[in-house]
Amino acid sequence: MSSKKQHLYNPKTTEYEFLGPIGAFLMITTLPSLMYLLHLGCQPEGCPSSALVNQLSNPQNFVQFFSIENIHSLFDLQASIAYVGYLSYLVLAWYLIPGRWVEGTQLRDGRKLKYKENGFRSMLLTLSIIGCTILFKGHEPLLFIYDHFIGLMTCSIIVSFSIAIYVYLVSFQKGKLLALGGNSGNIIYDFMIGRELNPRIGSFDIKYFIELRPGITGWTIINIAMAAKQYHDLGYVTIGMILVMIFQGWYCIDSVYNEPAVLTTMDITTDGFGWMLSFGNITWLSFLYPLQARYLALKPNHLSWLEIAIIISLQTIGYTIFRGANNEKNAFRNNPDDPKLKDLKYITTESGSKLIVSSWWGKARHINYLGDWIMSWAWCLPCGFNDIFPYFYVVYFAVLLIHRELRDEEKCKKKYKKDWDRYCNLVKYKIIPGIY
Incomplete structure (x- = not known):
């Protein structure tokens, strides 16, 4: 793309969203903390737990809550290895599982990018692996996810930040088509909102892949793991847990089954790919949306x-x-x-x-x-x-x-x-x- 066309297709962003750089900074710093607050604060004695209320209400305990020891406890080597292995499996599945290539909507520069559609087959493979694991090994291997939940979430946050940093840096290469809302020149804001519209490595579209794969699949796996935890503790799975699994599982499977529909959404057609979509789809979707299943694993509820x-x-x-x-x-x-x-x-x-x-x-x-x-x-x-x-x-x-x-x-x-x-x-x- 010539410098003249670069200027034509990538005009300077003059209007901010999300309260601009201040809002972007607050999102980047507070949303990961909120994830920990929701999950660490939800314990069998209550959600929020009495321990959390005591720590946050007492100034001395509040400072202790953010001590080096507590922060260090959020990292888990086993969980990190498992999570990186999980992402590697999803990428490998994208490359190896057959799928048809579909065209996206026309871009500002006249191009139509092609996307490989095999998310549904990838999900079926994942569910088959889980089913075979339960059949031959029982439900115990799934307890790893419950036992290492915080460590897995921490690794996902690190990955989401790393990917956001990568796409931000490569967006300055020549020939990149930027999002209309992500070219303000403010580092914090552009990093959060996303500069490049369709960051790719060859034919591998990073935004399209992350939009439906790590988050949707992770959400499904975690729900199943939480049901396994409830079964391990109670000897059965409650109707409430079954309903959550069916409803949310159907939503996830339906999403990947209708994978091409995402190509007409604002996320793909308009928004750049930056921290917001990286963190939102990798961490927020995977670990916040299973909040109900994790709650029911901690505190089973019986419905009339x-x-x-x-x-x-x-x-x-x-x-x-x-x-x-x-x-x-x-x-x-x-x-x-x-x-x-x-x-x-x-x-x-x-x-x-x-x-x-x-x-x-x-x-x-x-x-x-x-x-x-x-x-x-x-x-x-x-x-x-x-x-x-x-x-x-x-x-x-x-x-x-x-x-x-x-x-x-x-x-x-x-x-x-x-x-x-x-x-x-x-x-x-x-x-x-x-x-x-």
Whole structure:
């Protein structure tokens, strides 16, 4: 890419998100600490545990909580070796497992990158290995994950930072296509938000791989391990744990089964790949999202038949909205002339883009977010109401989805200009039909 084209395709970022460099610094420093707070603070005696409350409320103990000894205890050599081995296995699976190559959306420079689609087969292989392990060795090998959970999480944080540093440094090489929002010139902000749009090593797309592989697969494995821990302690697995495993496991398998759908999301088409997506998909997704399963391994909860019926109903409603809307949007983006979509109504913008104004997307502009949030309740309710920590996910997810909706609305406003106002007049609600 010539210097003239480089300037044309990579304009300077003039507007910040996430409160700019200050927000970026706070995210980088506080979110890893929050991970430790949630998991170290959740113990059999309570979530938060009485020990944590005592340490954080007493100034002397608070300083001791961050002592060198305590920090050193977060590192685990065995866990680090296991986690690096796990990531190596996923990369090897990407290379060796057959899969079809699919095209992504057209980039600003006119290119369409190709992506290897074999995530579902990789997940099936992983589940088969786990199944064979349980069949021939029993559930005990899975207890390693529970026993070394903090060490595994620490290694994942180190890996996520290392990858973020790598992609930040290589983004300064000539010919790189940068994200429109990641070229501000501020090191902290660009490192967090991501400079390069599609960092690659040959045909291996780092962002696409990390978007669905380490986090989604890790989440699934950890849930299974937590169920093994509960079985080890109780001699059986509770209905609540089974529901969490089924709901979240289905979500993970569904994600990799519909792997090409991620190519039309903001993460792939718009956002650069930096610390936010690296940490978010490697650590946050793998180790925060199994919070309910880990809670139930520590504190089993027994559900009534009414509670079970309510939880299953919420999951069914949420998934129907989430998957139905996402499949409809993805099919329309790939082929708006598909006869199966003939009943969909849409408007055509000046740029030539088509915006759906009927069916799921006629009810709300981000109707899929509503389905996602309803499912989050079904994942947390099996934990009961004795503790606060298991419901962190519901609150966090609501904030995340609203913030994502605001980001998307702002970008669409800039992209479609007056056509976006016309679209909003036709589809009046943002997430919840009739309310918001």
